Amino acid sequence: MPGYLPHDCPQMRTFIEDSRLPIGYTDRFREYWIELVAGHRALQVIEFCPWCGAELPRSLRDEYFDALEPLEVDIGTAVDELPAEYRDDTWWRRLESP
């Protein structure tokens, strides 16, 4: 269940919060996505809100792995074994509000 959503129009939140629907949000990458093949985690990142048309914040996936690199974390490390701030949006939200 997401808490903070950088784009938070009522339709987007409703769809994200309903786990039966193939649209989601990954907070640590700041990515909104559509699941293309049910159950296979084939995800298409989306750049605009399908309901209100707003441009979504860009993905921070590259920055995420750049930030992890100096920590020498193995690429296959499970999310719940990463340093706490890299398990969710803590790492990039901290940078947004100095």
Ligand SMILES: [Zn+2]
């Ligand atoms: Zn929207």
